[in-house]
Structure formats: C-alpha cells, structure tokens
Amino acid sequence: MTPEELNKLAATTRKHQQQFAHQINVCVGTGCQSSGSAAVLEALTGEVKKTGAQSSCLVRGSGCRGMCASGPLLSVDPEGVLYGPVTVEDAPDLVRSLSEGKLTRLVCESDSPFFTRQCRVVLENAGRIDPERIQDYIAMEGYSALARVVTEMSPGEVLEEITRSGLRGRGGAGYPTGLKWSTVAKARSEQKYVICNGDEGDPGAFMDRSVMEDDPHRIIEGMAIAAYAVGAKQGYIYVRAEYPLAIKRLKNALAQAKRDGFLGDGICGSSFSFTVDLRLGAGAFVCGEETALIASVEGRRGMPRPRPPYPAVAGLWGKPTLINNVETFGNIQSIIRKGADWFATIGTERSKGTKVFALTGRVANSGLIEVPMGITLREIVYEIGGGIPEGRRCKGVQTGGPSGGCIPEALLDRPVDYESLAELGSIMGSGGMIVIDETSCMVDVAKYFMEFCMTESCGKCVPCRTGTSQMHDLLHKITEGEASLDDLDLLQELCEVVRNTSLCGLGQSAPNPVLSTLRYFKDEYMAHIVDKQCPAGVCQMRHAVEV
Amino acid sequence: MLSYLLKQPPAPPSGDKRWKLVGATMRRYGYESYALIETMHAVQEAFGFLDEEALRFVAASLRVPLSRVYGVATFYHYFTLKPQGRHTCVLCTGTACYIKGSSKNLAAVEDKYKIKPGDTTKDDNLSLLTARCLGSCGLAPAGVFDGEVVAKLTPDLVMGRIARWMP
Numbered sequence: 001m002t003p004e005e006l007n008k009l010a011a012t013t014r015k016h017q018q019q020f021a022h023q024i025n026v027c028v029g030t031g032c033q034s035s036g037s038a039a040v041l042e043a044l045t046g047e048v049k050k051t052g053a054q055s056s057c058l059v060r061g062s063g064c065r066g067m068c069a070s071g072p073l074l075s076v077d078p079e080g081v082l083y084g085p086v087t088v089e090d091a092p093d094l095v096r097s098l099s100e101g102k103l104t105r106l107v108c109e110s111d112s113p114f115f116t117r118q119c120r121v122v123l124e125n126a127g128r129i130d131p132e133r134i135q136d137y138i139a140m141e142g143y144s145a146l147a148r149v150v151t152e153m154s155p156g157e158v159l160e161e162i163t164r165s166g167l168r169g170r171g172g173a174g175y176p177t178g179l180k181w182s183t184v185a186k187a188r189s190e191q192k193y194v195i196c197n198g199d200e201g202d203p204g205a206f207m208d209r210s211v212m213e214d215d216p217h218r219i220i221e222g223m224a225i226a227a228y229a230v231g232a233k234q235g236y237i238y239v240r241a242e243y244p245l246a247i248k249r250l251k252n253a254l255a256q257a258k259r260d261g262f263l264g265d266g267i268c269g270s271s272f273s274f275t276v277d278l279r280l281g282a283g284a285f286v287c288g289e290e291t292a293l294i295a296s297v298e299g300r301r302g303m304p305r306p307r308p309p310y311p312a313v314a315g316l317w318g319k320p321t322l323i324n325n326v327e328t329f330g331n332i333q334s335i336i337r338k339g340a341d342w343f344a345t346i347g348t349e350r351s352k353g354t355k356v357f358a359l360t361g362r363v364a365n366s367g368l369i370e371v372p373m374g375i376t377l378r379e380i381v382y383e384i385g386g387g388i389p390e391g392r393r394c395k396g397v398q399t400g401g402p403s404g405g406c407i408p409e410a411l412l413d414r415p416v417d418y419e420s421l422a423e424l425g426s427i428m429g430s431g432g433m434i435v436i437d438e439t440s441c442m443v444d445v446a447k448y449f450m451e452f453c454m455t456e457s458c459g460k461c462v463p464c465r466t467g468t469s470q471m472h473d474l475l476h477k478i479t480e481g482e483a484s485l486d487d488l489d490l491l492q493e494l495c496e497v498v499r500n501t502s503l504c505g506l507g508q509s510a511p512n513p514v515l516s517t518l519r520y521f522k523d524e525y526m527a528h529i530v531d532k533q534c535p536a537g538v539c540q541m542r543h544a545v546e547v
Numbered sequence: 548m549l550s551y552l553l554k555q556p557p558a559p560p561s562g563d564k565r566w567k568l569v570g571a572t573m574r575r576y577g578y579e580s581y582a583l584i585e586t587m588h589a590v591q592e593a594f595g596f597l598d599e600e601a602l603r604f605v606a607a608s609l610r611v612p613l614s615r616v617y618g619v620a621t622f623y624h625y626f627t628l629k630p631q632g633r634h635t636c637v638l639c640t641g642t643a644c645y646i647k648g649s650s651k652n653l654a655a656v657e658d659k660y661k662i663k664p665g666d667t668t669k670d671d672n673l674s675l676l677t678a679r680c681l682g683s684c685g686l687a688p689a690g691v692f693d694g695e696v697v698a699k700l701t702p703d704l705v706m707g708r709i710a711r712w713m714p
Contacts, residue, residue, distance in 0.1 A: 031685050034696035068685025203641030206682035241588065241625050243682065280588055282623030285679070299581035300615070301622040360643035360684040367685045401642065432684075434642050448645055452679075458622075 001261045002269040003147040006138065013139035020058040022098050023077040024048075025127060028061035029213050030206075030245050031068030031367075035085065040072050043091040051095055063126035063214025066118075066368040070108055075127065082110040113383040114365045119346065119372045121354045122330035126214035131249050134256040137217040143262050145336035146221050149228055150270040158229040159185060162332070165340035166352035171197060171288070171325035172400060172429040173505070174351070174418035180322065183312040184230040187320035192232040194223050195316065195323045197293060198239040198246070201285035202401035203452065205432030207356040208326035210368050212239065212246035215330070216253035220276060222329030224262065225336060227274045230322050235276040238293055241283065250278055285402075285456035288430075289504045290315075290323045292458065303458045304504035325430065327356055347373035351417035361398075361434035364389050371416070378412040381435055392437040396520065400429025402449045402456075403509035405516025406442060425516040427509070441538035442521040443528055447475040449513035457506065464507030467498035471514065478525065481532040481541035488529060492518065556608040560600045565593035569601075573608055580611045583619055587626055596627045624679075632667040632674040634712040636705070637691040641680030644688035652688060653677065655702035656709065673709060 001009070017023065026032075026041040045059045065073045065082065073084035076098070083094065083106040090106060097103040120126075129136035137143070149158055163178025184192060196219055200208040212219060223235045239247055254276055257263045265273045279297050286292045287302035294316050296302035315321025331353060335343045347353050351373040357380070360366045364386030371380060377397050381387065388394050396408045405426035407414070414420045418428050436445065454468040474491045477483040495511035495518075502508045518525060527533050532541050556578055559566035572589040576582030586609065590601045597620050606616040620626045638644075638653050653664070656675055660668055664677040683689040686698030692708050 030681075030696070031683055034683050034686055034689065034698050068683070071686075200682070201679065203645075203680035204643045204684050205680070206684055209682045242678065242680075280585065281625075282584055282588070283625035283679070284623050296584065297581070299583035299585075299619070301618055358643075358684055360687060361646045366643070366687075398642070432642065434646060436646060440646055445646075448642070 001143075001147075003144075003151055006143060006147050006268070009135065010138045010141065010144070013135045017058065017139065021056040022058070022079075024057065024059045024074055024094070025062035025077060026059070026074040027063065027065055027072060027127060029064035029068075029210060030243075031064060032071035032073055033245070035071040036087075037072035037074075039088050040074065040086050040091070043088040044074075044094065047091040047095045053095060053098070057095070057098060060130045061132070062129060063131055064123075064210045064368055065127045066123075067108065067114060067365060068367045069365065073108065075110075077128075080110065082108040084108040112386075114367075114369070114386065117375075117379065117384050118370050119354050120370050121334050121346070122211060122218070122327055122356055123214070123368070123370045124334070125218065126210065129215065131214050131216060132252055134217060134253070134260060137215070141337060142217055142333070143221055143268075145333040146224050146262060147268040149225050149336060150268050150272045155185060155229045155231065158225060158336070161340045162229070162335060165335045165343040166347075166350075167328065167331055167335065167343065168351065168418065169325060170327035170331070170355065170430070172403065172427055174428060177324065177328055180312060180324070181226060181229055183310070184232075184320050184322040187313055189320050191234070191317075191319045192230060193316045193319060193321040194227045194230065194232045194235040195293065195297065195321060196223055196235070196237040196326060196329055197288065197290070197323055198237055198243075198326045199281045199288045199293060200240060200243075200326070200430060201288050201456075202403075202430050202432050204360055204401060204434050205358045205430050207358050207368065207431040209243050209246050211326050211330050211356070212243070213249050216246075216249045217257065218333060219250075219326055219329045220253060220257050220263065222332035223276060224267065224274050225332050226322055226324065226329065228272050230320075232322065233273055233275070235274060236279050236297055236316075237276060238279045238281060238287070238297060241280045247278065247280065254278065284458070285452075286458045286504070286506050289506060292504070293323065294321065301458070303460045304506075306503060327431070348415060348417045350419060355416065355428065355431060357431045357433045359385050359433050359435070362388055362392065362394075362437040362439070363435040373417050374415045376413050376415055377407060380416070380433065381412060385435065388435065388437050392439065395436045395438050395440065395442070398426075398434040398436060398445070398513075399432065400427040400509075400512070401432045402452045403427060403505065403512055404429045404432075405512045406436065406445065406520065407516070408520040411520075425512065425519055427512070439536060439538075441479075441534050441536040442517045442524045443475065443479055443534075444536075444538045446514045446517045447472065447479055450475055450510070453506065453510040457510075461501075461503035461507060463498045463501040464503065464510065467494055467502070467507070468510050470494055471498070471511070475514070478528045479534070479539040481528060481534075481539070483529050485529060488525060557604065560604050568593050569605075573605075578609055580609050583609055583611060583616065584623070587616075587620060591626060596630045598628070629665075629667070632671045634672060634693055634709075635674045635676060635691075636709055637676040637678050637681075638664075638700075638705070639679075639681045639683070639687070639689045640677045641684060641687075643684035644680075647687040649688035649700070652690070652700050652702050652705045655706060659706065660709075670714075672712060672714070
C-alpha cells in the first residue's frame, strides 16, 4: 500500500464511521472479559438489530479503558459517555438511551481525576478502535508513520529523531532507545534482528498485555520503523503463553499487516522488506532478560549469558539484535508522527514521555493508567487511584515487582522518573505499581518477592541460585519469630553479595525488595525479631510473647 | 531444511490424529532445532501434557538430544509432564492477588481436597494449579476455572465453584 492509498483508506474508513450517529465501544480486554463483556457485546448487537438501529449505531469490541475494577465498561461515542459495570440486562436501556439521553444509573464518571490526570500516548487508541480491524487503526493515522519513514526518511534521520525525543527503554532499566538503535545500526552484518520483548513476567503488571491486546498494530508499526532504522529484515515478537488473547490479536494483526503490505517485501512501495514472526514464551520470568530471551527464541532453556557482547553486537544466532520492550515500540509511531520535539515536551528533564502503570493493590480505582513522567506517586495513589479504601492508612507503594522496592508513604511526593525511583531504592520497572496498606506486613511482602525470585532463578549462577534460597529461609525465620539479630546481619550481607555477584538482572535486583523494606520499615523487622510480634498481624509467630 | 531432506523424520508414536498437528508444527519450521519450544506447545495443546513418548518423538524428529528436550520441558513452568484432572482450578498468586488475600483461597482448597499446587486429586477430578500473574490484577484475587477467568475471589466463591464439579 502506497502512502496515497493509505491516506485514501483512512479517509474512507473515517467517513464510514461518521455515518453512524452513535458508536458503542464495548471493552473486550482480558479484564472486562472476565467480568462478562463478551455477552454484553452480543446482547447489544442483538438489541441494536432488534430495534432497527443498525444503520445509525455501530456496536463493536474495543480495548481497555483502564478502570478494570468497574468492568464490563463501554463507551458511547461521540458523546464520550462511559458506562460500567454493564450487564446483559442493561442492553435495552442502553440502546434506548441513545435517543432518550444518558442512562444515569450506569454512568461511570469520565471527568474524574482517574481519567483527566492521565496523558495517553501509547494507549491513545485503546478503547477507541476495534483491535481486530486494521482499518480502524489506519483511520487513527496508523501506519502513516511507517509509510513516511520508508518513503521520505533515511535510516539516519529516523535514528536522529528517536535520539532527540529522549525516549528511554520502558522495560525498566531506562537505557536510551536512540543509543541502542544506533549501536545496532552501526554493527556490520548481513543479517540483523529486531525482537519485541512481550514476556511480561512481573507479577502484578499487565501494561504490555493491554497494549498487545488493544492496539497490536502499533507494536508492529514500531518494530517495522526500528527495523528500517537499524537495517533488519526479520523480527520476532516474544509473548507469554499465558496471554492467549494477546497472542490471538497479534496473530490476526500480523496476517492483516502482511496482507495490506505493511510487512513483507517492498513495504509501502519502497524497497524495504521486513517480516515478523511470533514466538511463545513458556512461563519463565528470567526470559524477560534479553540474553535469556534470545536463548528461548532459539529453542533452548532461557538462561542468560554474561554481557558483553551485548545483543546489539551479537544477539540472536550471533547476529546484531535490537531488543525493546512492547511499550517502547508503542511510543515510536507517535514520535515519528508528532515529532521528537512534541514528545520531549512531556515528562521531566531526563525522563521524557509517559509511562503506563498497572495500579493495583489496596487502592480504590485499580486499573491501567498512563501518566506523564514527573507526576508524583501521591498524585497517582490519591488522585488517580482515589486513595485507600475503607479509611485505612497507606503504608507504601511497591514499584518494579520482584526487582523493585517499597517506597514509604512519607516519600510519596517524589516524582516518578528513572533517577528518582532509583534514588529511593526502587526502580521504574516495567510498570507494576502496588499500593500497600497497613493490613500488609512488609517482612511478609519481602518474603513473597524472595520466594518468587528463588523459584524463578534459572540456576546458572551460584549467588542467585543459592543466595535467593538462603535469603528466603532467613526471611521465613523472621516471619516465624525465630530469628536473631545475627540473622538480620547475615541477611543484609547476603543482599550485598547477591546484588554484586549475580550474572544477570534477576539476581542483581533480587535483594531490592529486602533492602528497601529494611531501609524504610526496619521497625517491622525489629518487631518480628526482638518482640516476636507482627505489627500487621499477618505472620503467625511461633513464639509469640504474651502481652 | 537440509537435515529434513537428508533423513525422513520418524513416524509418530501412534496413529492418534493429534500427532498430525504436532507434525505440522515441526514441518512449518523445517524440523529445525529452534522449533523445540513451539513443538512442545503443540504437543501440550493437543494432548494436555508431555509424556516420555512425546519427548522422545520430538527429540528424534528435531534431532536434538533427549536431555535437552527434557531440560527445556522441565525448565519452563508452562509445560507439564503430568496429565491434568478433568477439571482445573488455577489460582493467581501474583502480587496484586497476594496483597488482596489469594493465599486464603489457596489454603481453603488445599485443606479441603488435600492437594498441593501442581497436584491432582486421587479420583482425577480436580487439578490445582497456581499462576504467577494472570494480568487481571484490577480484579484481584483472580482465578481460572476450566478456562473461565473469575474475578474477586473469596474462599467461599472458590469452594462453591469447585463443588459444582464434584460428583
């Protein structure tokens, strides 16, 4: 498809959509589907047909609105009214409301801070397009960035644009994307690869899943632009097998993109060729680490290897390989379309753009949010999240999953950016954000994460394999009320050893949950060790001291 | 591709039609060794688990050592070497679910049916599994009952669901 044809298709699709006076977009993401949105979609389609409104009302499935807890959600556009939770029985009332006005009993306030404080870049199409239709994506200017890149820009110009935008890797570590791309572009090889890391293994995080489910073409477009910039012809999307819906949507999107000439030979009438294959993970957290992921794509056990050489120099089958996270690729088309300068206006000095977070745990509005970098944690928890339910006190926020740390309530005014979170002993991570209230014991939380790291350690290097298991035992001892102060010293020492000597990121960051809770919640550790008491009443002390 | 031309892949262990699906997957990748994980996904999807016969067949077809096939099968949590019961209950133990009390749900099932995660009851009726994260964190604690995701679980809700399957 040439750029002209693309524009024409976008215009026709938009015109077709505007023929309908109303559009009902029913969320069919994993969250709302678990609350029964598929039945709601069916009921509404039937109802619209029954009342003969199908010429004026379009009913379609669409992506995640973010407020999964109030699901199933649907929106009526162009009015922009959000309804939820909707049941099958509400269908007749909803269809009637199109002519009779808002159905107030189901309205979900879309002008609440949960929606107004967000800034949607990667998720701009989520909930506004049918993820299974490429035309919908094209109508939102989809693939226009790719068409422009391959017909008007040189690879060097693309690299320059991405570098200037200040985009950093959204997988958690925050390596400058432009720099990574340039390294792969400079590497000399006949064959290069682009890999999209969709192995979102961090428990409590589902940002990438949402992007893959709600807007799969955005990722394909981002990867194709990257491939053009670095000179790759083959790409892989590595997805967790645990995300069946994301896999289905990606497969469908890949077939459509190929059919319409956005993948394959001679993309958009240029001489650029690129194909993408899907690879399924099989449930190993360590495969999120890039060298382990490469081993897994090669059909081996997902075990990391020492770096250097970095994958940018010697990656998949020894060839230069660019690996970026789903969300990173999701930013690319917006940067090309709207320009690096536009992107750089969002965010802070060193962390540009937005970040998608999965806000969960003890918070009123749990769900998926996209916020500009630099927003404070307090704004996220209390304004967007609506605070802690049942009048309980917030104890802290956990970011970065098993590799991150717990930030106490007192420090919630710090901005969200790569450096600030690292300073606090946590990490940006891939975007899991779990709010913890006083009903949770921080030692128990640390033990939970250590249990995770212990199980997920691949076993290749000794510090991680043995260290995580020893640290888990020590934490277990503390939660049982059987530990001494010497055990605490040993735990701290082990944290240092494992952090400094492990082979890959999993081991190096495994002590983070312990170190951060020790830093901010040492009193809880002391209560367990000295007083043999669990302040939150979570741990069953074996030698509880009678008060 | 060359290895495939040089030597015909071995015949499937039985006339079971499901082997055709497995064969098709391997053929699509030209019987290259990197198709190992994809092939095992195909086997598990067709048969529900990976037994020794299947591992041997895959190893011979892709010409990789059995030890490597076994290594991959046991390294990844998604693959199971044991057959599942008639019904499966998967409880999410991800962080959001954990903070919201998934361990109580798990303990309830463990106590009542005397099984641990990964086990199947003696009558082959129920398999209990845990998941690292279903990605339904907004609906924590979540679980999957015979493929259906159920949100905001409580011990009563879990036990009620399982009781429906029980004779």
